[in-house]
Amino acid sequence: MTAFPDQALKQAQDGLKKIMVQWAATKTCDQDKARTLREQAASANYLRYRRSIPYFAKVCSMAGMNGDSPGLDQIIEHCMIPDDIFKSYPQGLLDDRDFQGMNRWLAKVGDIGPSQAAGKARNMDQWLDLLKKEGIHLVFSSGTSGNMSFVPRDENTWRHFLKNSLLYTPMTAADQGVIPSWKKLALKLLCQNMEPDALLSLTDRYGRLIFRDFDGYFCNFSGGAQGIQLVGQELAKYCRNAFFLYDAPLSPMAVRGIIRGATAPEEQAVIDAFLKTTVHDKKANYHRMLNALEKSSKRGRKAIIFGTPYLLLEICQEVKARKLNLRLKKGSAVFFGGGWKSFDGNRIPEEELVELIGESLGIERNFIAEGYSMTEIQGLMLRCPEWRYHIPPHFETVILDPELRPLGGDDVTGTLGIIDPFAESYPGFLITGDHVRRVKEQCPCGRGGPAIISIARSPGREVKGCGGIMAKINA
Secondary structure, eight states, rough: OOOHHHHHHHHHHHHHHHHHHHHHHHSSSOOOHHHHHHHHHHHHHHHHHHOHHHHHHHHHHHHTOOOSSSHHHHHHHOOEEEEEGGOOOOOOHHHOOOOOHHHHHHHHHHSSSOOOTGGOOOHHHHHHHHHHTTTEEEEEEEBOOOOOEEEEEEEEHHHHHHHHGGHHHHHHHHTTTTTOHHHHHHHHHHHHHHHHHHHTTHHHHHHHHHTTEEEEEEEEEEEEBBBHHHHHHHHHHSSSSSEEEEEEEEEEHHHHHHOOOOOOOOHHHHHHHHIIIITTTHHHHHHHHHHHHHHHHHTTTEEEEEEOOHHHHHHHHHHHTOOOOOOOTOOOOOEEESSBBBBSBBBBBHHHHHHHHHHHHHGGGGEEEEEEEOSSSSSSSBOOTTSSSETTTTTTTEEEOOTBBOOOEEEEEEEEEEOOHHHHSSSSEEEEEEEOOOEEEEOTTOOEEEEEEEEEOOOOOOOBBBHHHHHHHHH
């Protein structure tokens, strides 16, 4: 008996979760089985998207895709969508605060149904809050043009977004020595003996088990629905104490208004508050965080420091300017990611940033880790000590040539495409704006499966993320 699309999707997702956990615990998995499950999920999602997302149905019609249950190769050839879909609304809708119009746009690009009440919002921040109360989570990002991307997630996709990475990231971090060996063993036993959903139900418990020895220092905002901010907010829940560089939510209205200009006095007031926090009070915020870090270090407590490359660079510069002799307790760690390592248009080499972090904070090299992700996907790729971003087995990655045709091979360079089986409320067959080199070979670190070696923005694509925005604000 053939499973219905949603049933087939759930079966594939459950299988992929098990493979994620296996890959986390043993560094290897059945790659052929993983691809079969990714294909099953993609075919089921194709039918769901066609049924409920007008934008995707139009793409299929234009491509002549009218049959049922296409294979993965057909989806890659005909149904991949640029991530610009998430900012395809007329900018005038936000300029005019026409949130009924924005709701109509959301209903075309996602499988969601915003209410008339949410459309009566006075401003963008209130609009996001009203949608959240309806179970619609808009995660936003912005490039240096100020054109906002909004990725609509229903409750199920939101849960995947927040939790799925926890099936494998704690083990991959443990492999680098961030947690004691006995905790690593306990975590490995949990991975090998529990079903994934049961493991996720213990997220709060084992998250606190792993990170309760740490004070957390987060070089980002304490609230807001921007991608990297959410990562910091989730990690902060598990630390014994949490300190945020900006003890305020990140306002999307302020981010857009900073670059495009205020359209109303209310918006100007939000921009002024944002600039006071990030520019006028910047030194005071750095000093407050560094003072807390220094006291924690003197008490012999381990620290986790998290942030974007841009802000971590400034933290290190502040340490040097204040001539602080910060040598954090052995086992302290730095995690960074989000945005682009861009300040004046040039990419900062990872090696240079890692060396600076080690010199300023006394962090051992293996305890400095970087993650690669994006607002539009449900997952995170952690970089190993061999400088490779390992692709978790639930993602189907595609490398595309300049004409957006898929490239074959075990070592290929081009535009990155990702097929995400856990994107349920919006089309998860995405062409990103990233230019990468992907290899398929056993990594010297021991972890199997494909990995990404280098990342840059594709030609003509703007600098994206918090790092680029903050660089422009402080220019």
